[in-house]
Amino acid sequence: MNTRTVTIHTGVRIRVPEHIQRIDTHSTHGWQMRYGQPTLFFSDGQGAGNGPRQALKRAVEALRQRIAELPAPTGLQKEISPNKQNDLPVGISGPILRHRPGRSVPECHFSVNLPRFGAKPLRRSVYIANQNTYSPERYQAALDSAIQMRREAEAQYQLDATEAKRRSAAKL
Template sequence: MRTRTVTIYNGLRIRVPEHIQRIDTHSTHGWQMRYGTPTLFFSDGQGQGNGPRPALKRAIDALRQRIADLPAPTGLQRGLSPNKQNDLPVGISGPILRHRPGRSVPECHFSVNLPRFGAKPLRRSVYIANQNTYTPERYQAALDSAIKMRREAEEKYQSDATTAKRSAAAKL
């Protein structure tokens, strides 16, 4: 898990994992754990042992627990973009009409963006039909296939991201 060095109000420098922020104001000092909801605050002046390091230890323990219980945040887009000009689901474009060399009629397909954790996303085509064989049933069958491909890729991405996050948390 990524860490950074934080200098707190008294000049002490402490290495802190991501998802934990330092809060130093005139009225409070402590660590805020921001992973899932609700966020949790661990004050320097409360709990077993006082001070920034024991409070950070409590925040890291809570972070480990949340990571073990919750799926990892992925950043994958879930909702439709307001700029999208059709009602197709996220990650699916089309139908795209393409005239291939050597063919007498154009073909129609969907383009599907398949996210992969830790790698570039793949772009796959789902064939609908050519100009002569196009029907609403074939369109719907191809759309269902594209949606299934995208959903499976998102589930694998989520699983891989959660596994990686839990592995990194074990090293804290």
């Protein structure tokens, strides 16, 4: 898991994992764990057995527990962009009309962007029909197939991202 060095209000530098933020104001000092909902605050407190390092340990333990229970945030786009000029789902473009060499009739297809965790996304085509065989039923069947491909790729991406996040949390 990525870490960074944070300088707290006393000038002490501490290595902190991602998803944990330092809060230092005139009235409060502590660590905020931001992974899932709700966020949790771990105060430095006062007296023996308290302080920034002990509060950070409690925050890291809470972070480990959340990572073990929750799916990892993926950053994949969920909603259709308002600038998209059609109502196709996220990751699907088309229909694209192209004329292949050696063919007398143009054909159309959907282009599907398949995300892969830790790798470049794949782009796949889903054939709809050619100019002579096109029908609303074939369009819908191809669209359903493209949506299913995208959903499966998103589900696999989520599994892979969660597995990677849990592996990295074990190193905390």
